[in-house]
Amino acid sequence: MSNPRAAMLVIGDEILSGRTRDANMYHLAGALTKIGVDLAEVRVVADDAPAIVAAVRALSDNFDVVFTSGGIGPTHDDITADCIAEAFGRSIDVRPDARKLLEDHWRPRGVEITEARLRMARIPEGAVLIDNPVSVAPGFTVENVHVMAGVPSVFEAMVASVLPSLTGGTTLLSESLRIIRPEGDIAGPLRDLAQEYADLSFGSYPFSQNGIYGANVVVRGSEAPRVSEAMTRLAALFPDA
Amino acid sequence: MSNPRAAMLVIGDEILSGRTRDANMYHLAGALTKIGVDLAEVRVVADDAPAIVAAVRALSDNFDVVFTSGGIGPTHDDITADCIAEAFGRSIDVRPDARKLLEDHWRPRGVEITEARLRMARIPEGAVLIDNPVSVAPGFTVENVHVMAGVPSVFEAMVASVLPSLTGGTTLLSESLRIIRPEGDIAGPLRDLAQEYADLSFGSYPFSQNGIYGANVVVRGSEAPRVSEAMTRLAALFPDA
Numbered sequence: 001m002s003n004p005r006a007a008m009l010v011i012g013d014e015i016l017s018g019r020t021r022d023a024n025m026y027h028l029a030g031a032l033t034k035i036g037v038d039l040a041e042v043r044v045v046a047d048d049a050p051a052i053v054a055a056v057r058a059l060s061d062n063f064d065v066v067f068t069s070g071g072i073g074p075t076h077d078d079i080t081a082d083c084i085a086e087a088f089g090r091s092i093d094v095r096p097d098a099r100k101l102l103e104d105h106w107r108p109r110g111v112e113i114t115e116a117r118l119r120m121a122r123i124p125e126g127a128v129l130i131d132n133p134v135s136v137a138p139g140f141t142v143e144n145v146h147v148m149a150g151v152p153s154v155f156e157a158m159v160a161s162v163l164p165s166l167t168g169g170t171t172l173l174s175e176s177l178r179i180i181r182p183e184g185d186i187a188g189p190l191r192d193l194a195q196e197y198a199d200l201s202f203g204s205y206p207f208s209q210n211g212i213y214g215a216n217v218v219v220r221g222s223e224a225p226r227v228s229e230a231m232t233r234l235a236a237l238f239p240d241a
Numbered sequence: 242m243s244n245p246r247a248a249m250l251v252i253g254d255e256i257l258s259g260r261t262r263d264a265n266m267y268h269l270a271g272a273l274t275k276i277g278v279d280l281a282e283v284r285v286v287a288d289d290a291p292a293i294v295a296a297v298r299a300l301s302d303n304f305d306v307v308f309t310s311g312g313i314g315p316t317h318d319d320i321t322a323d324c325i326a327e328a329f330g331r332s333i334d335v336r337p338d339a340r341k342l343l344e345d346h347w348r349p350r351g352v353e354i355t356e357a358r359l360r361m362a363r364i365p366e367g368a369v370l371i372d373n374p375v376s377v378a379p380g381f382t383v384e385n386v387h388v389m390a391g392v393p394s395v396f397e398a399m400v401a402s403v404l405p406s407l408t409g410g411t412t413l414l415s416e417s418l419r420i421i422r423p424e425g426d427i428a429g430p431l432r433d434l435a436q437e438y439a440d441l442s443f444g445s446y447p448f449s450q451n452g453i454y455g456a457n458v459v460v461r462g463s464e465a466p467r468v469s470e471a472m473t474r475l476a477a478l479f480p481d482a
Contacts, residue, residue: 017274018273021262022266029259033259040257042283043283045282051281
């Protein structure tokens, strides 16, 4: 049996203008190689609807699985979700469960839920949401296309959520904890915990916001009680964070 | 008048396997942005003839100018030149002027001109050669497609050779000097010379070979006497290198 063949579509002007050097392609290529999926083609297109729609259709038709990165944020040039809907002839609207994810995350933080932010809850009809342990706004899967954020830490977290479904392995469950500590303080205790729970995977996705440094730590595993147990231990390690 | 629209085709398995992080796309994107050419799409494909031929045709048809990187070396998986010939329905063979470039470079160095090395002189019918000041084996241009090496220092030197033809500006002439000194020793004197000859452009492309460190320094300008004068001055700065 030959390996599944994957393609990637990078959406956005940052790389084409030379402002940003690619990181997501490099990350995905390495992650797919590790699990025996061949990344066979990558395309990079601008924030241009006809170009995105044409590329999504071509790649979805020609490859087993497609990953997109970029264009699912709150600004007017974030048009990926609408383009995916168009490419597959599906309707798109703000979806209640996605909206609730955003509201539950932002309300306690006093963040106003503007119309722009609500764009991030626009999901094509029939899509499956992809967990975003870093900044909550979800990615989504339509047919064989996984639609993910362009910010590298979010992209990487979403890739980790999606990859288990590719290998035919058991689907992984995840829980995440937001820890307000510099990642350097988290690393040591987290490594010890990961050694103790060798059957689980531990990911740390650092952030800084308004001068506050922290990380979203994600625990993944196939058995819910194990994941919960490890998460309880993790929380106990950082009681006031 | 809107900007010319460019595309890039990156050929080779290194980036798709995650072994190498892209550098050429980043370089070209920045270089094109500076001269007002829009890089509108990039594709990355493996060393796979049908994929290369299809991508070359699609990009050549849809964009004003196309740059390719990779697959023009001496090994069996370097199939770019043959694919370009096929994409445009042209014949391909070892071309005498390209062969002479290689022989003139290698003979004095005692390098055997093997059949494998001669692959680098295979040029599609009617192509225009692109200067390679770093390692001599030329790139080439067929119709609106510029075919360049994947090694970043060579790619960058070829981009510098090709870009002036895009802007409608005067064509630049170049001379190069191979200096056997670490680039750190070259940098200071070269900067001073570049300031004195502000009408010329100076590029330095470092290499290391068998433990020897050096750089190919390329001087470009629109007037041949000026370029020669600067080259004479440059050579005098490194008399025994």
